[in-house]
Amino acid sequence: MKIPPLYKYMILSLSVLLLFNVYQDVFTLRVIEAVLMSISIAVLLDGLIILMKEGKFRFSGGALISGLIIAALLEPDLENKFIYFVSPTLAILSKHLIRAYDRNVFNPAAFGLLASSLLFQGVITWWAATPFYLVFPLGLFIVYKMKGWHLVLSFLLTAAPLYIIYGIIHQIDFIDSIGLINGFFVLFMLTEHKSAPLVTRAKVIYGSFIGILSFAVHFYYPQIDNTILALLIGNLASPIISKWAKTGQPRPATGSVNENVQ
Amino acid sequence: MIKRFRIIAICLAVLFFTILGGFHPPIHSADSIPPSEQAFSGELKNGVREIDVFAYKYGFFPNPLVVKYGEKVKLHMTAMDVPHGIHISEFNVNQMLPRGVVKTIEFTPYQKGEFMVHCSVYCGPNHGKQKTRLIVR
Numbered sequence: 557m558k559i560p561p562l563y564k565y566m567i568l569s570l571s572v573l574l575l576f577n578v579y580q581d582v583f584t585l586r587v588i589e590a591v592l593m594s595i596s597i598a599v600l601l602d603g604l605i606i607l608m609k610e611g612k613f614r615f616s617g618g619a620l621i622s623g624l625i626i627a628a629l630l631e632p633d634l635e636n637k638f639i640y641f642v643s644p645t646l647a648i649l650s651k652h653l654i655r656a657y658d659r660n661v662f663n664p665a666a667f668g669l670l671a672s673s674l675l676f677q678g679v680i681t682w683w684a685a686t687p688f689y690l691v692f693p694l695g696l697f698i699v700y701k702m703k704g705w706h707l708v709l710s711f712l713l714t715a716a717p718l719y720i721i722y723g724i725i726h727q728i729d730f731i732d733s734i735g736l737i738n739g740f741f742v743l744f745m746l747t748e749h750k751s752a753p754l755v756t757r758a759k760v761i762y763g764s765f766i767g768i769l770s771f772a773v774h775f776y777y778p779q780i781d782n783t784i785l786a787l788l789i790g791n792l793a794s795p796i797i798s799k800w801a802k803t804g805q806p807r808p809a810t811g812s813v814n815e816n817v818q
Numbered sequence: 819m820i821k822r823f824r825i826i827a828i829c830l831a832v833l834f835f836t837i838l839g840g841f842h843p844p845i846h847s848a849d850s851i852p853p854s855e856q857a858f859s860g861e862l863k864n865g866v867r868e869i870d871v872f873a874y875k876y877g878f879f880p881n882p883l884v885v886k887y888g889e890k891v892k893l894h895m896t897a898m899d900v901p902h903g904i905h906i907s908e909f910n911v912n913q914m915l916p917r918g919v920v921k922t923i924e925f926t927p928y929q930k931g932e933f934m935v936h937c938s939v940y941c942g943p944n945h946g947k948q949k950t951r952l953i954v955r
Contacts, residue, residue, distance in 0.1 A: 631946075633934060679905060679907060679934075679936055679938075681936055681945065683946030686943050686944050686947070726916070726918075728917060732875070735900070735942040736940065736941065736942065774939070775901065775914075778901075778914035779914075779938070781940070
């Protein structure tokens with residue numbers, strides 16, 4: 557299995573966050589079981605689908621990253637263990653079945669998480685998306701490697717003022733208002749560029765669009781995780797945004813330029 | 819050579835932060851009393867158990883919530899600092915709690931056991947740690 561360097565950094569960063577959080581406060585067999593189930597099912601199912609498509613079983617770094625993200629976000633202490641099977645399954649199926657322009661339409665992990673939370677009462681708690689002193693250095697490094705600054709900055713420049721205004725209106729401390737922006741999402745998930753536009757202008761519109769949408773969902777439709785829903789709507793809108801930004805259709809994912817993560 | 823040095827530097831930085839984080843004391847549940855001996859939360863008013871619950875960064879008070887099987891429960895919920903949420907999947911409870919506004923949530927527990935109560939609205943970097951237990955006995 558040959559894993560591109562970008563995948564390796566992402567796998568390493570997510571593994572550190574997961575190990576840290578398992579060790580920090582919830583080191584139980586139930587948690588380890590949930591984490592291992594999410595990761596192994598994503599990797600094995602993806603390998604089986606590749607076997608059916610190409611006639612050769614191989615592990616994919618993208619599937620491992622999807623499994624790690626699901627494990628980091630999905631509450632690991634649920635009674636219903638079925639959720640740890642169904643969430644990575646839906647993620648990998650979406651990766652292989654819901655495709656356009658030779659790319660997956662949705663971020664697989666986000667799709668698996670949202671679908672399983674809506675259909676099977678999975679709970680997205682972002683339990684391993686902490687602490688900030690690990691998330692930020694690791695996340696910034698990933699953004700640097702991914703060249704994802706346009707996405708991150710456009711998201712922050714639209715979302716941050718909205719959260720600050722909301723905080724002023726509702727008398728929330730400035731730091732607490734900014735803290736409502738999900739750092740892990742911005743640094744690790746928004747920058748996934750297989751389902752995002754590829755050209756700068758479109759990236760800026762896409763990041764801003766998700767920023768506004770995640771704020772709106774956060775306070776006006778809070779039954780669903782705001783960032784995950786905003787990302788999936790953004791994924792759907794990505795080809796339209798690319799066209800609107802007059803960049804033409806999204807390019808198919810080929811070559812080293814698109815060392816896509818998921 | 820430089821590439822190898824970079825990788826080593828990154829690994830060392832990651833190791834440093836991991837070790838640094840590891841020195842923080844583990845978070846444990848405040849209660850050590852067995853569920854069967856826990857006193858019921860709140861007050862019984864006209865056959866309804868009414869409980870004032872406060873959500874804050876990053877916890878709920880009281881912790882845990884103890885209620886009686888089959889007895890109607892009214893949670894008067896207030897978010898103290900930022901908007902929070904409450905999610906108890908087994909009893910179909912999923913409600914946003916705007917800061918400083920009392921929200922009343924009603925349900926009747928027809929299932930005995932211990933159930934996780936989560937914050938359902940992202941409230942800050944340790945959002946995932948905001949949880950308590952609902953004990954139905």
